[in-house]
Structures are given as C-alpha cells and as structure tokens.
Amino acid sequence: MTVDDRFTEEARQQRIAQAQLGTFNEIVTGPVSDWTTDFSHLEPEYAENAIEVWDDLRGRCPVARTERFGGAWLPTRYEDVAAIAYDTEHFTSRAIIVSNVRPPMDVAPVGLAPPISSDPPFHHDARKLLLPAFTKANVAKQAVTTEAFCHSLIDTFAGRDVVDAATDYGMYIPMRVIADMLGFPQEDSEKFAHFVENALEGANGPLEERQARGMALSDYLFEQVRDHLDNPREDLTTYLLNAELYGQRLTPQHVVGTMTLLLIAGIDTTWSAIGSSLWHLAKNPQDRERLVADRSLRPKAVEEFLRAYAPVTMARLVKEDVELGGVQMKKEDWVLLPFPSANRDPERFERADEVVIDREVNRHAAFGLGIHRCVGSHLARMELTVALDVWLDRIPEFSLADPDAVRWSAGQIRGPRALPMRIG
Amino acid sequence: MRVSIDSATCQGHGRCYDLAPDLFGEDEEGYAVLTELTADRDVPEGREGDARLAAANCPELAVLVHEQVRA
Numbered sequence: 143m144t145v146d147d148r149f150t151e152e153a154r155q156q157r158i159a160q161a162q163l164g165t166f167n168e169i170v171t172g173p174v175s176d177w178t179t180d181f182s183h184l185e186p187e188y189a190e191n192a193i194e195v196w197d198d199l200r201g202r203c204p205v206a207r208t209e210r211f212g213g214a215w216l217p218t219r220y221e222d223v224a225a226i227a228y229d230t231e232h233f234t235s236r237a238i239i240v241s242n243v244r245p246p247m248d249v250a251p252v253g254l255a256p257p258i259s260s261d262p263p264f265h266h267d268a269r270k271l272l273l274p275a276f277t278k279a280n281v282a283k284q285a286v287t288t289e290a291f292c293h294s295l296i297d298t299f300a301g302r303d304v305v306d307a308a309t310d311y312g313m314y315i316p317m318r319v320i321a322d323m324l325g326f327p328q329e330d331s332e333k334f335a336h337f338v339e340n341a342l343e344g345a346n347g348p349l350e351e352r353q354a355r356g357m358a359l360s361d362y363l364f365e366q367v368r369d370h371l372d373n374p375r376e377d378l379t380t381y382l383l384n385a386e387l388y389g390q391r392l393t394p395q396h397v398v399g400t401m402t403l404l405l406i407a408g409i410d411t412t413w414s415a416i417g418s419s420l421w422h423l424a425k426n427p428q429d430r431e432r433l434v435a436d437r438s439l440r441p442k443a444v445e446e447f448l449r450a451y452a453p454v455t456m457a458r459l460v461k462e463d464v465e466l467g468g469v470q471m472k473k474e475d476w477v478l479l480p481f482p483s484a485n486r487d488p489e490r491f492e493r494a495d496e497v498v499i500d501r502e503v504n505r506h507a508a509f510g511l512g513i514h515r516c517v518g519s520h521l522a523r524m525e526l527t528v529a530l531d532v533w534l535d536r537i538p539e540f541s542l543a544d545p546d547a548v549r550w551s552a553g554q555i556r557g558p559r560a561l562p563m564r565i566g
Numbered sequence: 567m568r569v570s571i572d573s574a575t576c577q578g579h580g581r582c583y584d585l586a587p588d589l590f591g592e593d594e595e596g597y598a599v600l601t602e603l604t605a606d607r608d609v610p611e612g613r614e615g616d617a618r619l620a621a622a623n624c625p626e627l628a629v630l631v632h633e634q635v636r637a
Contacts, residue, residue: 270595273578273594273595273596274594274595276596277592277594277595277596278580278583278584278592278596279592441584445623502619502622503619503622503623504623505622505623505624505625506625507625509579509625511577511625511626512577512626513577515577515578515579519579519580520580520596523584
C-alpha cells in the first residue's frame with residue numbers, strides 16, 4: 143500500500159490561505175432602511191418576518207437590491223429564481239454564501255466546497271462522485287438507525303412538560319446522521335454547531351473571527367482525515383480519500399472542501415425543516431390531529447412543509463453582466479436564490495400562502511432547480527419523514543409553550559432555533 | 567398513454583419514483599428511469615392517474631406523458 147502523502151502541513155496552510163484570499167468590502171450592519179434598496183437577510187427583522195418580506199417584495203419590487211455585501215440582489219418570483227438557477231453562463235457558484243468576501247476568480251471552476259461551489263463542466267464530474275452514496279435506495283439503509291436515534295432523543299424527555307423541539311430534538315438528528323456517514327465522532331456535535339453557525343448565520347460577522355473559526359474547521363477536518371488514513375473504515379471520508387477523478391486521486395483541497403460541504407450543508411438545513419414542520423403542527427391542531435390519525439397523509443404533508451417552509455436560500459455571483467427580471471446585474475454582484483419565496487409565488491402555486499397538507503400537485507423547488515439540485519435531498523427527506531413519524535407517534539399532543547420565545551435563524555438557512563414545546 | 571423521462575432535464579429529485587415506485591425507478595446516481603412496467607413506454611391501463619401525478623410533481627418537468635386517443 144502506498145503512503146497517502148497529500149495531507150501535509152503545506153496542504154493545510156494552503157487550505158487556510160485559500161479561504162482567506164479574495165475581495166473584501168466594508169461590513170454594514172444595522173436595521174434595514176428600505177427592503178427594496180437596502181435589504182439584508184442577516185438582520186433580525188428578516189429572521190422574524192422573511193415570509194412577509196418576500197410577499198411584499200414580490201408584489202412591488204420583484205428583484206430587490208442592497209449595497210450591503212458589496213452589492214447584492216434578491217429576486218422573489220419563481221420565474222426569476224428559476225431562470226438564475228438554470229443559467230450557469232451568467233451566474234457562477236464560485237461562492238454560494240453571501241458575505242463580505244468574494245473568493246478569488248481563480249478558485250473557479252472547482253470552488254472551495256465542490257461540487258456545490260463548482261461550475262460546469264467540472265461540476266458534473268465532482269458531483270458524479272457523490273451521487274451514488276445519496277440515492278434514495280442508499281439513504282434508506284440509514285432509516286432504521288435514524289429512527290432508533292429519534293426514539294432515544296424522545297426517551298430523554300421523560301418527566302418533562304416542556305422541551306425545545308429545535309435544540310433538544312431536530313438539531314441532533316442531522317448531526318448524528320452526517321457524523322455517521324462521514325465517520326466523525328458522535329460526541330463532536332457541539333463543534334459542528336459552532337462550525338455551522340460561523341459559516342451561515344455568522345456570514346456578516348467580523349472577518350478575523352470568521353477566519354479563526356474557518357481555520358478551526360479546516361484543522362478539525364484535517365484531523366479527521368489523518369484518523370481515517372490511520373484507520374480506514376466504511377464511510378464517506380474513506381471513500382473520498384480513495385476516490386479518483388480523471389485517473390488521479392482527488393487533491394487534498396477537493397477532499398477537505400467536499401467534507402466541508404457535507405458537514406455544513408447537511409445540518410442546519412434538515413434541522414430547520416424538522417423544526418418548521420413541528421412549529422406548524424404545534425400552531426395548527428387540526429393539521430396535527432389529521433397527521434396523527436392518518437399516516438398515509440404524511441408524505442404529502444412532508445412535501446407541503448418543504449414547499450411552504452423551504453429552509454434553503456442559495457446564492458450565486460454574477461459572472462457576466464446580464465439583465466434579469468428588469469434589472470441590470472453587474473459582474474461580481476451577489477444574487478440570492480430564495481427557493482422558499484419562489485415556492486410561495488401565487489403565479490406558480492394555487493393557494494400559495496396557505497399550508498395545504500394534502501396538496502396533490504406540488505412542484506416545489508425546496509431542493510433547488512437545475513444542475514445543483516441538493517445532493518442530499520433524499521437523505522433530508524428520509525430524516526424529515528422519520529423525525530416527524532417518531533415525534534407524532536410518541537407525542538401526539540403538543541403546542542407552543544411560549545410563542546414569543548420562538549426564534550428563527552437569520553441568513554440563508556431559515557428555521558426555528560428556539561422552539562419551546564409543551565408536550566403531553 | 568405513453569410516458570418517457572427526459573434525461574437531459576432530469577436532475578434526480580426523485581418525485582416520480584417517490585409517487586409511483588412501480589412506474590419509475592432510480593439509476594445508480596439517483597436519476598429517474600422507466601421500470602419493467604413502463605419499459606415499452608406504455609402506461610399500464612388504469613395507472614394513467616399515477617403517471618400524470620408524477621409528471622405534475624416533477625420540479626424539472628422531466629416526466630413526459632402523452633395522452634393518446636385510442637382508435
């Protein structure tokens with residue numbers, strides 16, 4: 143067996159340096175003065191009222207603008223969000239989280255977290271490596287352990303009247319699943335929470351802090367790689383270490399970048415979907431009672447929750463000047479892709495603003511559209527389905543313990559981060 | 567009724583094989599494929615509704631159904 147000498151100190155330094163280069167702009171924080179010209183998805187008023195913000199903008203300014211983040215756009219109509227998602231000629235995935243740093247041009251077409259950060263044609267080849275592990279048939283194999291884990295979380299509720307459905311339940315499910323898939327220690331969930339928060343909710347934070355935390359994530363992943371090189375096992379990390387592209391093993395930056403993607407993208411997203419669904423059911427007892435009584439309704443309800451509370455807003459950078467939705471977008475402008483807003487466009491969906499748990503036709507875009515369709519969508523659906531099944535079967539009666547204490551996340555992943563629930 | 571998958575637009579969302587797992591399946595990468603029942607592109611009699619539902623739920627419009635007037 144040949145020694146794997148890719149993950150050197152030099153490679154680690156290169157990863158850190160790569161993540162620190164780019165074009166920086168001034169950080170602007172504080173209340174939004176006008177949603178059409180000064181929006182920010184990273185302020186508390188957006189976290190609180192995103193749905194109202196989208197509905198308002200869709201009606202009077204379907205592509206909103208901000209000078210924050212060095213210039214960004216927020217389209218809210220399905221038509222415009224879809225057009226951008228499908229247009230890889232004018233829009234690049236070189237960066238997919240809006241922040242105050244645009245990574246150097248030369249990170250394209252691979253980007254820092256392939257394949258989500260990759261552009262064609264490289265994107266296709268990097269994505270192909272991941273797809274087999276995430277098919278519906280393959281993720282179904284994890285349903286049994288996921289179900290047992292959900293039960294074990296609910297077992298810990300014994301004797302309590304109030305639990306936090308976000309931080310005592312939803313959060314742990316994707317953390318456990320992705321830790322299992324990557325072969326990371328389960329007890330590291332605290333660390334995962336910090337990495338995720340920095341990457342997503344902290345996107346408008348001070349640069350030094352973000353860089354220090356990004357470095358901690360790189361160090362953690364290099365540690366996991368070393369552990370897997372010493373003790374290879376059947377998991378995605380070992381798979382990536384052995385994978386080949388164009389006849390050669392992956393670069394260390396590709397391996398660590400993909401691990402970053404899988405760890406960050408798999409957690410907040412599914413956590414948010416589980417929390418939003420339980421929040422809805424806590425507030426709507428008729429829907430809750432119907433789903434408790436009739437399991438056959440649940441798959442449709444899951445799709446409807448994904449439509450109405452789609453957690454993920456993606457982003458792109460403009461690659462070439464382009465006119466879209468009546469505005470002139472300039473090279474290097476950010477563009478947000480709020481799939482949850484697209485999913486609530488009345489031009490596209492009947493009763494778009496209502497949650498109809500037995501909706502038959504539901505062509506929602508919760509997992510994106512086009513070549514970047516969420517690679518983990520089947521896994522997310524499995525986790526959400528199992529998490530709701532176990533909760534509804536074990537805790538058929540529940541309601542919000544304190545509606546004012548519910549807190550929604552800001553940023554590109556939307557879901558409840560505090561969700562006190564009265565149970566039983 | 568005839569049915570086909572446009573493999574150029576299918577992105578593997580899997581809505582068709584979620585909704586009608588005997589009419590549609592997934593390949594090794596999660597992209598949709600026809601099954602034994604639909605291999606000849608003919609939708610079995612009585613299953614037209616399921617095929618239509620799958621088509622109506624595909625986010626990429628990659629499931630194509632062709633209604634046919636029987637002679």
